[in-house]
Amino acid sequence: xxxxxxxxxxxxxxxxxxxxxxxxxxxxxxxxxxxxxxxxxxxxxxxxxxxxxxxxxxxxxxxxxxxxxxxxxxxxxxxxxxxxxxxxxxxxxxxxxxxxxxxxxxxxxxxxxxxxxxxxxxxxxxxxxxxxxxxxxxxx
Amino acid sequence: xxxxxxxxxxxxxxxxxxxxxxxxxxxxxxxxxxxxxxxxxxxxxxxxxxxxxxxxxxxxxxxxxxxxxxxxxxxxxxxxxxxxxxxxxxxxxxxxxxxxxxxxxxxxxxx
Numbered sequence: 001x002x003x004x005x006x007x008x009x010x011x012x013x014x015x016x017x018x019x020x021x022x023x024x025x026x027x028x029x030x031x032x033x034x035x036x037x038x039x040x041x042x043x044x045x046x047x048x049x050x051x052x053x054x055x056x057x058x059x060x061x062x063x064x065x066x067x068x069x070x071x072x073x074x075x076x077x078x079x080x081x082x083x084x085x086x087x088x089x090x091x092x093x094x095x096x097x098x099x100x101x102x103x104x105x106x107x108x109x110x111x112x113x114x115x116x117x118x119x120x121x122x123x124x125x126x127x128x129x130x131x132x133x134x135x136x137x138x139x140x
Numbered sequence: 141x142x143x144x145x146x147x148x149x150x151x152x153x154x155x156x157x158x159x160x161x162x163x164x165x166x167x168x169x170x171x172x173x174x175x176x177x178x179x180x181x182x183x184x185x186x187x188x189x190x191x192x193x194x195x196x197x198x199x200x201x202x203x204x205x206x207x208x209x210x211x212x213x214x215x216x217x218x219x220x221x222x223x224x225x226x227x228x229x230x231x232x233x234x235x236x237x238x239x240x241x242x243x244x245x246x247x248x249x250x251x
Binding site for chain 2: 038111115
C-alpha cells in the first residue's frame with residue numbers, strides 16, 4: 001500500500017462508510033498510533049458530515065476530494081469541496097461548560113476537529129473550499 | 141456498530157461495539173428512544189468495545205441525558221477507551237456524565 005490515500009466521494013452521507021473503511025485499511029497497514037488515527041477518523045466524519053449536510057444550496061450531485069498522506073513526522077488530511085464558501089475556523093467556540101439542562105445539543109464537530117488535529121488551514125480558491133489538517137506522528 | 145442489550149433488575153445495559161459516528165448514531169438514537177418510550181429510565185452504556193465516537197454520537201448521548209434528567213432517570217457510562225475519553229474531555233462531556241471504569245461498577249453505581 002502507498003503512503004497516500006486519495007478518495008472521491010459523492011455528497012451523500014452513505015459515502016462515509018466507504019471513507020471509514022478505506023481509512024481503516026490504511027491505518028492498519030501503516031500501524032498508525034491510535035491517537036493519530038482517531039484524530040483523522042474524527043476529522044473525516046465531522047468535516048464530511050458538515051459539507052454534505054450544509055455545504056450545498058442545490059440538489060445536484062457534487063464530488064468531494066479527500067487526500068491523506070503519510071509524511072515522515074506528520075499525517076496530512078486535505079478535504080476539498082465545491083460547496084458554498086465556508087471557513088470552519090471562523091465558527092464560534094461552543095458551550096462546553098454548562099450543566100446538562102443548559103447545554104446546547106450539537107455544534108461540537110468543528111471544535112473537536114480543531115482540538116484533535118495539530119494544525120488546520122483553510123483556503124477558498126477557484127470556488128473551492130480546501131481544509132488542510134495535520135497531525136503529528138508520535139510513534140511508540 | 142452493534143448494540144447488545146441486557147437487563148439486570150431494572151437497569152438496561154447497552155454494550156456498544158464498533159463505531160458511533162454520523163451513520164450509526166441514528167441506530168443508537170432509535171434504540172434509546174424505544175427504551176425511553178418503554179419507560180426504561182436506568183441506563184448503563186458500556187463503551188468497552190466502542191472504538192470510535194464523533195460528535196454525532198455525543199449529540200445522541202446528550203439528548204438522551206437531558207430527557208432522562210427531566211423524568212428523574214439516570215444514564216451512566218463505563219469502560220471508555222483512552223482515545224474515546226479524550227473526545228469526551230475536549231467536548232466538555234466528562235462533567236455531564238458519570239463515568240465508571242467497569243460495567244460491574246456502573247451497574248452497582250446506578251442501582
